[in-house]
Structure formats: structure tokens, C-alpha cells
Amino acid sequence: MSRQTLVGQETIDQQAVPVSSSTFDPDDFNQAVMSTYARFPLALERGYGCRVWDTQGREYLDFVAGIATCTLGHAHPALVAAVTSQIQKLHHVSNLYYIPEQGELAKWIVQHSCADRVFFCNSGAEANEAAIKLARKYAHTVLEIEQPIILTAHASFHGRTLATVTATGQRKYQKNFDPLVPGFHYVPYNDIGAVEAAIGELDEGNYRVAAILLEPLQGEGGIRPGDIAYFQKLRRICNETGVLLIFDEVQVGMGRSGKLWGYEHIGVEPDIFTSAKGLGGGIPIGAMMSKSFCDVFQPGEHASTFGGNPFACAAALTVCQTLEQENLLQNVEARGEQLRVGLEAIAANYPHKIAEVRGWGLINGMELQADIPLTAADVVKAAMDEGLLLVPAGPKVVRFVPPLIVTEAEVDTALQVVEKVIAIT
Ligand SMILES: *Cc1c(COP(=O)(O)O)cnc(C)c1O
Numbered sequence: 001m002s003r004q005t006l007v008g009q010e011t012i013d014q015q016a017v018p019v020s021s022s023t024f025d026p027d028d029f030n031q032a033v034m035s036t037y038a039r040f041p042l043a044l045e046r047g048y049g050c051r052v053w054d055t056q057g058r059e060y061l062d063f064v065a066g067i068a069t070c071t072l073g074h075a076h077p078a079l080v081a082a083v084t085s086q087i088q089k090l091h092h093v094s095n096l097y098y099i100p101e102q103g104e105l106a107k108w109i110v111q112h113s114c115a116d117r118v119f120f121c122n123s124g125a126e127a128n129e130a131a132i133k134l135a136r137k138y139a140h141t142v143l144e145i146e147q148p149i150i151l152t153a154h155a156s157f158h159g160r161t162l163a164t165v166t167a168t169g170q171r172k173y174q175k176n177f178d179p180l181v182p183g184f185h186y187v188p189y190n191d192i193g194a195v196e197a198a199i200g201e202l203d204e205g206n207y208r209v210a211a212i213l214l215e216p217l218q219g220e221g222g223i224r225p226g227d228i229a230y231f232q233k234l235r236r237i238c239n240e241t242g243v244l245l246i247f248d249e250v251q252v253g254m255g256r257s258g259k260l261w262g263y264e265h266i267g268v269e270p271d272i273f274t275s276a277k278g279l280g281g282g283i284p285i286g287a288m289m290s291k292s293f294c295d296v297f298q299p300g301e302h303a304s305t306f307g308g309n310p311f312a313c314a315a316a317l318t319v320c321q322t323l324e325q326e327n328l329l330q331n332v333e334a335r336g337e338q339l340r341v342g343l344e345a346i347a348a349n350y351p352h353k354i355a356e357v358r359g360w361g362l363i364n365g366m367e368l369q370a371d372i373p374l375t376a377a378d379v380v381k382a383a384m385d386e387g388l389l390l391v392p393a394g395p396k397v398v399r400f401v402p403p404l405i406v407t408e409a410e411v412d413t414a415l416q417v418v419e420k421v422i423a424i425t
Pocket of ligand 1: 122123124125126128157158159160215219220248249250251252276277
């Protein structure tokens with residue numbers, strides 16, 4: 001395969017990038033690394049745009065993007081320049097001091113969202129932990145609830161720390177880790193009656209519902225978009241009862257949905273929301289945003305050593321500015337539409353295999369029929385053999401989350417591979 005690759009308008013000579021001389025040995029890797037992940041037999045070494053290359057030099061079209069994370073794809077010149085110059089200047093200090101880049105990034109987020117204030121951390125789970133702590137403090141000090149309960153949804157995903165895995169409404173992630181954190185209760189997603197019933201039933205003695213934590217579109221749970229009427233009624237209930245509405249925007253936020261924030265699709269503003277994955281374009285950073293009325297943290301009550309350091313903030317600020325400068329939201333809408341139309345055409349050709357195609361912008365799922373043995377993992381493996389990287393979202397949904405810079409030609413290529421793979425699997 002030629003290593004001359006056309007990416008966007010630029011032609012780069014991949015020959016100039018050295019290929020690893022050592023052969024990669026998975027057995028050696030597994031000796032030293034804990035087996036927390038069931039990995040595909042593929043070791044990636046470099047990338048450019050929406051393409052990545054493995055240790056043998058084989059090229060793949062990347063529709064995973066580090067799981068909805070590499071917003072600007074790989075080796076984007078703006079991100080490379082930003083992190084290079086920032087590490088030469090100052091990469092980490094401490095929140096003992098003012099960090100100008102952190103202030104700049106917070107200002108950008110505040111100007112481009114419904115939030116008034118931002119707390120920075122390093123991951124999605126950590127951002128959700130911060131949101132849970134803020135909601136609990138608000139419940140204790142403002143709502144005067146002794147035993148606050150947070151409602152979350154079945155099939156949700158909020159992270160792997162003990163509190164966020166408890167918040168995650170999927171037993172498979174919690175098994176073997178009991179006892180879980182108290183104070184969570186689960187309701188079916190997109191079901192307003194269940195929320196009303198839970199609020200009524202759970203308000204007893206010192207116990208009361210203090211917050212509702214939801215994804216505007218459920219990611220890991222199978223790419224399930226939130227229902228507009230449901231969320232609007234939820235907002236009304238929260239206004240009437242004082243219950244906080246918290247959105248987990250870790251996967252759907254930062255432009256992936258075609259709008260900057262997923263909540264813009266459902267016409268409802270949260271009181272608190274979280275971001276991570278796409279925020280730093282692959283440099284680890286998380287953030288928890290709140291309106292000023294529920295920003296009740298005092299100095300010393302929450303912290304993170306790495307949170308909001310100059311390096312991560314310079315990277316995220318560049319991702320934010322590049323989203324604007326390159327009109328990426330427009331690209332997300334157009335490429336997302338192209339992808340969904342293409343997938344729906346494939347689904348129409350193979351109705352016995354594909355049940356549904358759904359999503360927003362560049363976060364889309366193709367659900368396989370329940371009554372056939374074909375799994376999302378089977379499709380992902382077959383696509384990998386054809387040079388396309390995909391990721392499952394649950395056992396029956398194939399997820400498409402390419403970098404937001406993906407081109408029309410790259411979406412066409414991905415669709416051709418998917419058509420072929422669905423035909424042969
Ligand atoms: C990935 C994800 C998380 C967890 O983020 P980490 O950075 O892995 O801790 C939380 N919520 C949602 C919706 C996610 O998709």
C-alpha cells in the first residue's frame with residue numbers, strides 16, 4: 001500500500017515518518033500490563049488526519065477517534081503547535097497559583113455555553129465525580145436534604161470510579177465491586193412517568209431526590225438520543241421542585257453532535273454539565289460546568305493536582321478555537337447527514353441484519369437485528385480487516401465517531417467498507 005496519503009488539501013509524505021524497527025509482541029505486552037481491556041490484535045503507531053498506521057505500516061481509516069476523543073484527528077498542525085510551544089514554556093504548576101491558560105479556556109466555555117463557572121479535572125469520571133459532589137453539597141446546604149438521592153438512567157454510562165460506576169445504570173459494570181456508593185436510584189431513560197413516580201416514592205424521612213444526572217444522548221448504552229418532550233418536562237419538574245438537572249456531555253459534547261453541546265438538541269439547559277473526551281482532542285482534560293446559583297464549592301472542598309494545568313488547557317483552548325476557525329460544526333452536520341443517509345441505504349438493502357440507524361452529527365449507531373447471531377464486535381472485526389476502525393456501543397450497536405474533520409471522501413470510503421462487511425458477515 002502506498003504511503004503517500006491525501007489528507008484534506010494537504011499531501012504528506014508518510015515515508016518521512018520512521019516505521020518502528022522493533023516487531024510488536026502482544027504476549028510481552030500482556031505480561032506487564034493488567035488485562036483490564038479486551039484488546040483487538042492491533043498495535044497503532046502513528047496517525048495523520050483520520051488515518052492511523054499500525055506497527056507493520058498498514059493504514060486504517062479511523063472512525064473511532066480514541067472513542068469520540070480525537071476531535072481534530074491525529075497530528076493536527078494547530079494542536080501540535082500548541083502543545084509544543086506550551087511544553088517549552090510551562091507545562092505544569094499547581095492550582096496554588098493562577099494559571100492564565102485555565103482562565104482563557106474557562107472563559108471560552110462560559111461564552112459558548114449556558115454555564116457561569118468551570119472546574120477542571122482530567123477525565124469524564126472525574127468530571128462526573130465533581131458534579132456529584134457539587135450536587136450533594138447543594139442538597140445539604142441549600143435544599144436542606146440530609147440524605148440526597150441522585151436519579152440516573154438505565155443503560156447510562158458515567159465512568160468507572162466507585163461513585164460514577166454506581167451512577168452508571170448498567171449492572172455489568174458494577175458486578176464484583178459492591179458495596180456501591182449509596183444515594184443513587186435508576187429510572188428508565190426517556191420515561192417522564194418514571195421520574196415523577198421516583199420523586200414521589202423516594203421522598204421519605206430524610207431522603208429526597210436532589211438531582212437528576214442524564215446523558216442528552218446515551219453513548220455507551222447504544223447511541224440513544226434523548227427525547228425533546230421528555231427533557232422539556234424534566235426541566236419543568238426540576239424548576240418546580242428545585243431538583244438539579246445535570247447533563248453528562250462527556251461523549252456527546254464539544255461539537256460531536258453537530259451543535260457544541262448535546263443539550264442544544266433537546267432545547268433544555270442543565271444546571272450542571274460535564275465534558276471530557278473531545279475537550280482536549282486527545283490530551284487528557286475534563287471539566288464540570290455550573291450555573292452560578294449552584295456553584296457552592298468553597299476553597300479546599302474539591303481539587304485535582306493535574307486539573308486545568310497549562311499544558312492540557314492550551315490543548316483544549318486550541319481545540320475550541322479550531323472548532324470555530326475551521327467551521328467544524330458545519331462539517332459535523334454535513335458529514336453526519338452523509339453518513340446516516342449512507343447507513344440507512346445499507347440498512348434498506350439488509351433489513352434482516354440491520355434494525356436501525358440513529359444519532360446526531362458524528363455520533364451515530366447502527367443497531368443489528370436482535371434475532372440474528374451477528375454482533376457489533378463481529379462487524380467491528382470484519383471492518384478492521386478491511387482497513388476501517390469502528391467500535392461497538394453495547395453488544396448489538398456499531399458506533400461511528402470519526403474525528404470532526406472527517407472528509408466527504410473518507411465518509412464514502414467508510415460506507416463502502418460497511419456495505420461490504422454487512423454483505424459478508
Ligand atoms: C467515556 C464516558 C465517561 C467516562 O469518561 P472517562 O474519561 O473514561 O473517565 C463518562 N460519561 C460518558 C457519557 C462517557 O462516554
